[in-house]
Amino acid sequence: MKLRLAILLLFVLPTLALAAIITAKRQQDRQVAEPAYVERVELAAPATRIGLPQIAGPDDPARPLVVIDPGHGGFDSGARGEDIFEKAITLGLAQTLRDSLVETGNIRVALTRDEDRFISLEERVDIARRLGADLFLSIHADSAGESGEVTGASIYILSEEASSKEAARFAENENRADTIGGVDLSSADDTVDAILFELSQRRSRELAAQFASLIEREGQGILTFHPQPRRSASLVVLRAPDMPSVLYEAGFVSNPEEARELSSPGGQARFAIALTDAIRVFFVRNPPERETASGARDAT
Numbered sequence: 001m002k003l004r005l006a007i008l009l010l011f012v013l014p015t016l017a018l019a020a021i022i023t024a025k026r027q028q029d030r031q032v033a034e035p036a037y038v039e040r041v042e043l044a045a046p047a048t049r050i051g052l053p054q055i056a057g058p059d060d061p062a063r064p065l066v067v068i069d070p071g072h073g074g075f076d077s078g079a080r081g082e083d084i085f086e087k088a089i090t091l092g093l094a095q096t097l098r099d100s101l102v103e104t105g106n107i108r109v110a111l112t113r114d115e116d117r118f119i120s121l122e123e124r125v126d127i128a129r130r131l132g133a134d135l136f137l138s139i140h141a142d143s144a145g146e147s148g149e150v151t152g153a154s155i156y157i158l159s160e161e162a163s164s165k166e167a168a169r170f171a172e173n174e175n176r177a178d179t180i181g182g183v184d185l186s187s188a189d190d191t192v193d194a195i196l197f198e199l200s201q202r203r204s205r206e207l208a209a210q211f212a213s214l215i216e217r218e219g220q221g222i223l224t225f226h227p228q229p230r231r232s233a234s235l236v237v238l239r240a241p242d243m244p245s246v247l248y249e250a251g252f253v254s255n256p257e258e259a260r261e262l263s264s265p266g267g268q269a270r271f272a273i274a275l276t277d278a279i280r281v282f283f284v285r286n287p288p289e290r291e292t293a294s295g296a297r298d299a300t
């Protein structure tokens with residue numbers, strides 16, 4: 001009997017010990033594989049293109065189309081004045097200019113945003129290109145980063161080399177709109193940019209420079225310009241290779257007097273008069289070229 005028990009124990013005990021080890025190991029593995037607390041993060045839906053804005057003005061695709069881009073919007077307020085944000089000033093100016101251009105009866109107009117909402121810099125350019133804009137005008141305002149009580153408007157065209165330290169600082173601030181929480185949302189490729197810049201952009205850049213001159217000319221006596229109003233900088237919003245693009249920096253929101261002028265109906269009207277004249281002359285000199293059915297370029 002003792003012998004039987006001894007044999008039984010000899011087999012059973014190691015089996016029990018082995019079973020205990022396996023159970024303990026499994027328990028341990030489960031603890032590693034299944035943490036007690038699981039946090040699930042909803043990933044953003046794949047990027048979808050935002051809808052195109054309505055085009056105001058004549059219902060005739062042969063007419064010139066200008067896309068006006070009020071800078072900033074939504075959580076991106078832009079430069080801050082005493083009691084007003086840049087995003088509100090740019091929207092007011094853009095809407096007044098749109099109405100003024102529609103009154104001419106000859107020019108089609110669309111705004112990249114017609115309300116207080118955020119759009120990335122690339123989306124702004126993308127909207128204008130998808131609409132087939134003949135001219136792209138981005139509207140901004142600055143805050144006093146320059147010494148003293150500097151006021152007045154500046155007109156920017158694209159250049160990889162900034163025209164001054166102030167222009168470089170302005171571009172750096174404006175290009176920052178797409179950087180949220182340290183993540184750069186723009187997908188700009190420097191190599192591709194450089195090639196596009198050299199080839200396709202030449203004509204657009206010439207037209208942009210011509211439009212900038214017209215703003216300066218038509219604005220004389222109506223608008224207050226910075227002592228050196230013509231500037232260039234590497235602004236993301238001006239990088240479309242096939243569309244003349246100008247950024248109008250309307251003045252300094254940090255200067256209370258200028259901020260009041262730019263947000264008042266009178267100031268907005270003065271801006272609209274000067275810019276409407278500049279845009280009209282621009283399209284008289286450079287009527288839009290449309291693709292005809294045969295594929296040839298038709299300058300009508």
Ligand SMILES: [Zn+2]
Pocket residue numbers: 071072078079086140141174
């Ligand atoms: Zn701005």
